Amino acid sequence: MADAVEAELLRGENLTRVYPDGNVQALRGVTLSVRKHESVAITGPSGCGKSTLLHLLGGLDQPTSGTVYFENKALSEIDLNDYHARRIGFVFQSFHLLPTLSAVENVQVPMFEASWPRSERVQRAERLLDEVGLLHRRNHLPTKLSVGERQRVAIARALANEPGLILADEPTGNLDSVSQNEILSLLDRLREDRSLTLLLITHSAEVATWADRIIHLLDGRIVDGV
Amino acid sequence: MRFTTLIVRNLVRRGVRTLLTVVGLSIGIAAVVAMLGIAWGFERSFLAINEAKGIDLMVVRAGVSDKLTSSLDESLEGTLKRIPGVKTAAGSYMDVVSFEDANLVSVLVNGWEPNSILFQGIRLIGGRTLIPGDGHSVLLGRVLALNLRKKVGDSLDVAGEPFRVVGLFESESLFENGGMIVPRSVLQKMMGREGNVTGFVVKTEPNDSKTIEEVGKRIEAAVPGVAAVPSRDYVQGDIRIRMVKAMAWTTSAIALILGSIGVLNTMMMTVFERTMEIGLLRALGWKRKRVLALILGEALALGFAGALLGVFVGYLEIQALARTPTASGFVSSSVPTSVIGVGLGLGLGLSLLGGIYPALRGAAMQPTEALRHG
Numbered sequence: 001m002a003d004a005v006e007a008e009l010l011r012g013e014n015l016t017r018v019y020p021d022g023n024v025q026a027l028r029g030v031t032l033s034v035r036k037h038e039s040v041a042i043t044g045p046s047g048c049g050k051s052t053l054l055h056l057l058g059g060l061d062q063p064t065s066g067t068v069y070f071e072n073k074a075l076s077e078i079d080l081n082d083y084h085a086r087r088i089g090f091v092f093q094s095f096h097l098l099p100t101l102s103a104v105e106n107v108q109v110p111m112f113e114a115s116w117p118r119s120e121r122v123q124r125a126e127r128l129l130d131e132v133g134l135l136h137r138r139n140h141l142p143t144k145l146s147v148g149e150r151q152r153v154a155i156a157r158a159l160a161n162e163p164g165l166i167l168a169d170e171p172t173g174n175l176d177s178v179s180q181n182e183i184l185s186l187l188d189r190l191r192e193d194r195s196l197t198l199l200l201i202t203h204s205a206e207v208a209t210w211a212d213r214i215i216h217l218l219d220g221r222i223v224d225g226v
Numbered sequence: 227m228r229f230t231t232l233i234v235r236n237l238v239r240r241g242v243r244t245l246l247t248v249v250g251l252s253i254g255i256a257a258v259v260a261m262l263g264i265a266w267g268f269e270r271s272f273l274a275i276n277e278a279k280g281i282d283l284m285v286v287r288a289g290v291s292d293k294l295t296s297s298l299d300e301s302l303e304g305t306l307k308r309i310p311g312v313k314t315a316a317g318s319y320m321d322v323v324s325f326e327d328a329n330l331v332s333v334l335v336n337g338w339e340p341n342s343i344l345f346q347g348i349r350l351i352g353g354r355t356l357i358p359g360d361g362h363s364v365l366l367g368r369v370l371a372l373n374l375r376k377k378v379g380d381s382l383d384v385a386g387e388p389f390r391v392v393g394l395f396e397s398e399s400l401f402e403n404g405g406m407i408v409p410r411s412v413l414q415k416m417m418g419r420e421g422n423v424t425g426f427v428v429k430t431e432p433n434d435s436k437t438i439e440e441v442g443k444r445i446e447a448a449v450p451g452v453a454a455v456p457s458r459d460y461v462q463g464d465i466r467i468r469m470v471k472a473m474a475w476t477t478s479a480i481a482l483i484l485g486s487i488g489v490l491n492t493m494m495m496t497v498f499e500r501t502m503e504i505g506l507l508r509a510l511g512w513k514r515k516r517v518l519a520l521i522l523g524e525a526l527a528l529g530f531a532g533a534l535l536g537v538f539v540g541y542l543e544i545q546a547l548a549r550t551p552t553a554s555g556f557v558s559s560s561v562p563t564s565v566i567g568v569g570l571g572l573g574l575g576l577s578l579l580g581g582i583y584p585a586l587r588g589a590a591m592q593p594t595e596a597l598r599h600g
Contacts (some may be wrong), residue, residue, distance in 0.1 A: 013526075019346065055594050058509070060509055060592075060593040060594045060597070061592075061593075061594040081511055082511070083511075083515045084508070084509060084510060084511035085510070085511025085512075086511070090509050090510070092506075092597075094502075096506045096597075098232075098503060098506075099239070100232075100235035100236060100238070100239045101227070101232070101235065102229075105231070106229040108227045109232075109507070109510060110510040110511055110512075112512065112516065113511045113512060113513065114515070118227070118228060121227065122227070158509070161511070167468075168405060
């Protein structure tokens with residue numbers, strides 16, 4: 001039991017989220033735990049509360065009730081800027097790359113909060129782009145990259161400050177099947193190489209099977225796979 | 227990538243809007259620089275007159291707002307010279323005339339006695355100076371001679387009376403260069419002010435500030451109804467200089483309001499359009515103060531560009547004015563660094579003012595709310 005607690009990285013306890021506008025209850029008492037180095041897929045139909053749950057676990061939003069713990073510390077007790085900048089990395093469905101910056105510059109954006117010197121930022125960003133197979137496209141703007149390449153840049157950016165946990169919100173939602181498999185393979189390889197923990201939101205049952213563990217969400221409640 | 231790279235890219239991304247904001251801001255700043263530059267030139271030119279002649283005190287009618295309207299009896303010169311501490315004194319009658327054909331208005335005419343101390347600082351560049359017994363003889367300043375295209379020996383119609391150009395001169399003062407000197411008695415008669423002068427210049431001995439102040443008090447006590455003002459105070463209190471300065475600062479105030487609104491509008495649009503991006507930066511761990519710095523940095527870059535352009539355009543305006551016949555007699559082509567500093571400072575200040583609210587709005591955005599826009 002002691003080993004299991006030590007191995008736990010992220011935990012949500014009895015999380016609820018009610019949006020005041022429209023009195024929508026997006027989450028209804030969700031409790032889940034994610035261990036270090038595992039990959040977890042949260043799946044369910046549209047509107048079931050997947051993204052809301054990810055935002056709460058990522059500290060982007062506050063639960064109406066309940067608590068999120070990271071390494072056994074409540075998020076309310078830790079520096080959220082540090083949590084976002086160094087402890088976790090986000091990957092979004094729409095990539096959210098800054099359109100005026102090249103691939104290598106986009107990867108450097110989170111590094112400003114890590115206070116690395118400029119030369120080191122560039123070197124690190126190039127190493128990360130190399131890791132995702134895009135070093136040859138380092139100076140291309142997002143509009144000059146394919147959607148699959150954009151998501152690779154976004155993944156490299158999520159790893160900018162070497163976090164232990166990646167939170168991915170429908171990372172293959174905008175990709176064709178070939179690109180989808182490439183991105184999933186990439187995430188798998190990175191997880192192995194870097195001992196990452198992966199929490200993935202997806203509405204696709206096929207993508208969900210790729211994870212170590214699947215949690216099904218329906219109407220704001222976990223119905224299977226805690 | 228530097229932090230400033232992000233600032234510059236964001237501004238270049240919306241190039242037309244950035245350019246229009248910069249141009250809008252620069253118009254106000256150009257007006258301020260031009261007005262302040264002209265005011266400074268005015269003041270500098272007036273001061274140069276007194277410095278060149280070594281004048282310590284100006285004696286004029288007390289209470290007049292425009293020194294040109296001052297009127298004193300010329301016989302007071304003897305009284306002034308007898309006051310302890312006064313080294314010498316000289317009366318001057320000044321007026322302004324126009325030369326419509328040459329498009330020259332408000333040309334300064336100095337009525338001086340030949341051999342007066344007022345000729346100190348006047349350097350002849352052609353012909354001769356005024357001599358006792360001269361009638362309708364005139365000395366033309368270098369700029370006025372150029373504008374009127376007159377040379378020594380030419381005739382000149384001044385306020386309806388014929389004069390002969392007997393000499394050309396140059397002075398440290400722009401006003402004197404753009405004006406003329408005629409015998410005092412002739413000018414008094416022309417203007418129907420025989421026996422009157424505009425005021426007196428006084429040199430004291432010694433001429434330290436304490437003595438100057440004491441002599442001024444003695445003059446005011448000895449001659450009721452006059453004001454004896456140290457020459458620097460006299461210049462700074464001149465109604466024309468004060469009016470130009472007031473206009474310059476009124477223009478500044480208008481520029482302040484318009485420029486701030488322009489930057490505010492641009493930066494508000496920027497923040498609203500980039501709501502998702504700002505949310506993303508927060509999700510990537512950027513602190514509020516870094517988001518604040520990004521938006522304020524963009525506003526300051528706009529202000530700096532507007533200020534540079536404004537100072538440059540203002541400088542060109544002054545150069546152009548200084549070359550026009552109408553204004554060349556009183557507008558100096560030199561622009562002091564203090565005026566350039568005010569222009570740059572104003573640009574940065576305005577942009578900071580206009581950028582604060584949008585920056586605070588941007589920094590206060592919740593990442594989840596902002597990311598929903600994506």
